[in-house]
Every structure is written in structure tokens, then in C-alpha cells.
Amino acid sequence: MSPRGLARLPGAVVEGEALDAYSADSGPCRVRPLAVVMPRDAADVARTVRFARRSRIGVTPRGGGTGLAGGAVGGGIVMDMRRMAGVRCGRSSVTAGPGASKGRLDAMLARRGRILGPNPSVGPYCTVGGMLATNAAGSRSLRYGTMIDSVLAVEFVDGTGRLRRLPGDGALSARILGVARRTDSAAFPCTSKNSSGYRLDAVRGAADSARILAGSEGTLGVITSVRLRTHEAPRRRRLEVLAYRSILRAAADCAGLAAAGPSTLEIIDYNILRYIGRPVPAGTRCLLMVETCGAPARGHRGAVVASTRSGPEIDRWWRQRDRSLSYSIRAAPGGGMHNIMEDAAVPVARLPELVRAIWKVCAGSGMRPIIYGHAGDGNLHLRLAGRGGTAGMARRYFAAVRSLGGTMTAEHGDGTARAGYLRAQYGAGTVARFAELKALLDPYGVLNPGKVLPLRAA
Numbered sequence: 323m324s325p326r327g328l329a330r331l332p333g334a335v336v337e338g339e340a341l342d343a344y345s346a347d348s349g350p351c352r353v354r355p356l357a358v359v360m361p362r363d364a365a366d367v368a369r370t371v372r373f374a375r376r377s378r379i380g381v382t383p384r385g386g387g388t389g390l391a392g393g394a395v396g397g398g399i400v401m402d403m404r405r406m407a408g409v410r411c412g413r414s415s416v417t418a419g420p421g422a423s424k425g426r427l428d429a430m431l432a433r434r435g436r437i438l439g440p441n442p443s444v445g446p447y448c449t450v451g452g453m454l455a456t457n458a459a460g461s462r463s464l465r466y467g468t469m470i471d472s473v474l475a476v477e478f479v480d481g482t483g484r485l486r487r488l489p490g491d492g493a494l495s496a497r498i499l500g501v502a503r504r505t506d507s508a509a510f511p512c513t514s515k516n517s518s519g520y521r522l523d524a525v526r527g528a529a530d531s532a533r534i535l536a537g538s539e540g541t542l543g544v545i546t547s548v549r550l551r552t553h554e555a556p557r558r559r560r561l562e563v564l565a566y567r568s569i570l571r572a573a574a575d576c577a578g579l580a581a582a583g584p585s586t587l588e589i590i591d592y593n594i595l596r597y598i599g600r601p602v603p604a605g606t607r608c609l610l611m612v613e614t615c616g617a618p619a620r621g622h623r624g625a626v627v628a629s630t631r632s633g634p635e636i637d638r639w640w641r642q643r644d645r646s647l648s649y650s651i652r653a654a655p656g657g658g659m660h661n662i663m664e665d666a667a668v669p670v671a672r673l674p675e676l677v678r679a680i681w682k683v684c685a686g687s688g689m690r691p692i693i694y695g696h697a698g699d700g701n702l703h704l705r706l707a708g709r710g711g712t713a714g715m716a717r718r719y720f721a722a723v724r725s726l727g728g729t730m731t732a733e734h735g736d737g738t739a740r741a742g743y744l745r746a747q748y749g750a751g752t753v754a755r756f757a758e759l760k761a762l763l764d765p766y767g768v769l770n771p772g773k774v775l776p777l778r779a780a
């Protein structure tokens with residue numbers, strides 16, 4: 323039975339097909355919410371969180387619903403943030419409401435010759451709040467970092483319904499820093515991107531405290547406003563597309579290519595390649611796509627199949643690369659386990675070992691791996707063609723990823739898909755620090771229950 327007063331929450335929808343539309347994100351997780359609310363401002367958010375706390379139901383913030391790990395799906399109140407979409411551009415930063423779409427932000431920044439560093443392949447549909455909450459990255463993060471490197475300040479409603487500001491709230495910053503200092507930084511992966519757990523390793527001083535919201539997936543606070551660093555748009559661009567007869571050879575070239583400082587270094591295997599429909603030498607099994615600020619890519623063994631400085635042509639290649647997820651679904655309809663094993667990363671020098679680990683877990687399973695991703699960051703997206711896939715496969719894969727100094731999720735977050743693997747990733751001591759942080763900001767467990775931390779550890 324729905325708690326009394328639910329229908330009077332801001333913009334509430336409590337029945338009908340609209341609830342079905344909020345029962346999924348872009349991954350396979352399905353849960354029908356009790357209600358959807360659409361706040362207009364931080365006061366609406368605070369009112370909803372206080373109601374949820376009194377009624378003992380969860381609140382799941384939601385942006386564009388493009389997440390892949392089940393983070394924006396919940397059985398309590400789903401809070402659609404897209405009405406809070408104001409954007410104010412400054413000289414080197416932008417302040418945005420959580421519901422501002424990436425597409426709108428890009429268009430406004432482009433008029434000023436600026437860009438936001440993170441650039442998820444999903445394009446314009448994701449929101450600023452969802453991007454911060456997943457610590458989103460994408461192709462350009464090799465040069466500009468992820469959302470954790472972009473966030474300067476954040477305003478959010480905590481699990482008690484109180485509006486907080488970081489780093490502005492000195493007492494709260496100090497308490498977060500206290501938990502960070504008691505956390506073993508050696509438990510964190512040695513990767514350039516990581517969206518697993520809470521990023522206590524990235525909070526090194528009180529001025530950094532806003533970073534704790536990056537990758538928190540709606541479990542520490544509902545983000546109501548965020549100030550992000552922006553960058554000058556590159557004046558010169560060059561894209562080189564390199565063909566390889568083996569994905570291992572391509573993976574082995576990535577550390578050298580990345581060391582030269584390109585803005586992007588992406589990989590697609592032959593499963594994706596056949597949908598792109600560009601001419602490549604016979605026997606090509608893999609492409610690397612390298613964008614630089616003008617210099618040709620050096621120190622590689624690939625065959626150059628395209629080299630262009632034309633902006634529209636470069637953008638055409640990227641649009642095709644950005645469709646990799648849909649191409650992989652076409653190549654493997656109904657593939658298994660992909661929402662768990664789909665986003666691991668290792669230090670880029672160990673990329674060939676990650677490819678071997680994928681082959682090893684797939685061997686004998688009857689499943690064929692489809693691989694693409696952000697190779698310069700050591701981040702491979704994986705879809706498995708064929709029926710099957712067991713939890714044992716994911717456990718073995720993640721054990722191999724950890725042994726390479728890697729993370730089970732570089733940019734998509736733990737969500738519900740990977741929350742159960744958190745203890746294996748970090749160990750009990752670090753998960754206890756995560757639970758301490760959760761208790762500091764959400765003492766009643768109202769915010770997005772079961773995401774990041776599995777329910778029993780929260």
C-alpha cells in the first residue's frame with residue numbers, strides 16, 4: 323500500500339504506464355517504482371527526501387536513464403531531476419542544475435569555444451547529475467579526466483533532507499576527510515578511471531571534498547547543482563585510424579600511443595567493425611582510433627587506414643564508434659552477463675593481459691567476447707555472444723582484473739549489477755569505511771538503497 327501523501331509530492335505520478343517507463347535504465351535491471359516525482363528546486367527535493375524517510379521508503383534520483391548498471395531504478399520513489407536544468411556559463415567553469423542535458427551544455431559551451439572534458443558515447447541524452455553520480459568519462463577522458471577531475475563544487479540534499487554544499491560546508495568537509503584519512507589508499511585500483519565504491523582515495527584535502535559525490539550513484543546525496551571545470555576546445559584535430567590483424571597486437575601498442583598524450587585512444591574489434599562499413603585491409607581484426615591536437619600518432623605497428631584533419635570527417639568516425647553498444651547488441655542479441663562484466667579497466671600497460679583474461683574466462687563457456695572501449699584508459703567494454711554466463715565467470719574475471727591492479731567498473735558505476743562484488747574488489751576494511759561514509763550522509767538508508775553498497779553492508 324502506498325504511504326499517505328505520496329500523490330501530493332512535487333509532480334507526483336503514482337499509477338499508470340508512466341511508472342513502466344521508469345522501471346528500467348539502459349541496462350537489463352527492471353523494477354517498477356511506487357511513484358515518480360519531478361522536483362523543480364532543491365526545496366522540492368528536500369521535501370521528498372524527508373517524506374521518504376518518514377515513510378521508510380527509498381528515493382532513487384534519475385537523470386536521462388542512460389546508465390547501464392541499474393543505478394536509476396528503484397522500488398520506492400524515483401526522482402526525475404530533468405526539470406532542474408538551468409545552466410550558467412562562466413569563463414572557465416559552468417554551473418548547472420542536475421537535470422541539464424549534456425547536449426544542451428555542449429551547445430552552450432561550443433558557442434564560447436569551450437568543452438566539458440567527460441564525453442560519454444551516449445551523446446546528448448545523459449544529464450549533468452547522472453554524469454557526476456556515475457563519475458562518467460568517455461572518449462576524451464584520456465586528456466581531460468573524468469567527472470571527478472571536473473567537479474569544483476556541488477550542492478546536494480543528504481539523506482536527512484538537509485541541503486549541503488561542498489567544499490563550502492567546512493565541518494562536513496572535515497568529517498569526510500577524516501574518513502578518507504582512515505581509508506587504506508592501497509586498496510584502490512591503479513587505473514586512470516574508477517567508478518567503483520566511494521572515491522575516498524580522491525579526497526586529499528578539505529578543498530577536494532566535492533569529489534566524494536563523483537561515482538556515489540545517488541546513495542550519498544541528491545545533487546541539486548554542480549559547478550564544473552571547462553576547457554578550451556581544441557583548435558586543431560587529427561584522427562588516425564589504425565588497423566591490426568590481432569587485438570593483442572593493438573592492445574600492446576596502446577601504452578606507447580597513450581604516452582604521447584592523444585586526446586582519445588579507442589578500440590573496436592572485428593564484431594563491431596563489420597557494422598561500421600569502412601574499407602579496411604583484408605584480415606583486419608581490430609581498429610585503434612587515435613585523435614590528437616595535430617601531430618600524427620607515432621610508435622605503433624598498425625596500418626593507417628584513415629588520417630584526417632577534417633572536423634566533419636572526424637565527427638563521422640566518432641559517431642560510428644559511439645554506436646558500438648548498439649552494434650554489439652546487434653552482433654549478440656540476448657547476450658549474457660554483459661551488465662556485470664562490461665566495464666573493467668586495468669593500467670593501460672596491462673591491456674594485453676586484460677584481453678587474455680577475457681579469452682580465458684570465455685574459454686569453454688560457449689560464449690564469444692565482443693570488445694570495444696576506451697583503450698587509452700585501459701578500459702574495455704565487453705559483451706558476450708551466446709547463451710550462458712555464470713556468476714562464477716564474473717568472479718573469475720574480476721579476480722583477474724584485480725590481480726592486474728584494475729577495477730571492475732571504470733565509468734558506469736556499481737549500481738545493483740556489481741554491488742555484490744564490492745567486497746571482493748576492496749576488502750572488508752575499505753567497505754567498512756564506505757559504510758561509515760554512507761552513515762554520515764544517509765543515516766537512515768533512504769538514498770538509493772542497494773546501489774554501490776549491497777543492502778546488508780549499508
Ligand SMILES: Cc1cc2nc3c(=O)[nH]c(=O)nc-3n(C[C@H](O)[C@H](O)[C@H](O)COP(=O)(O)OP(=O)(O)OC[C@H]3O[C@@H](n4cnc5c(N)ncnc54)[C@H](O)[C@@H]3O)c2cc1C
Binds near residue numbers: 393443647
Ligand atoms: C549507448 C551508451 C553509451 C554510453 N557510453 C558511455 C561512455 O562512453 N562513458 C560513460 O561514462 N558512460 C557511458 N554510458 C553510461 C551512461 O550514459 C552514463 O553513466 C551517464 O553518465 C548516465 O547519465 P544519466 O543522466 O542518464 O543518469 P541515470 O542513468 O539517470 O542515472 C545514473 C546514476 O546516477 C544517479 N543520479 C542521477 N541523477 C542524480 C542526481 N541528481 N543526484 C544524485 N544521483 C543522481 C542515479 O541514481 C543512478 O545511480 C553509456 C550508456 C549508453 C546507453
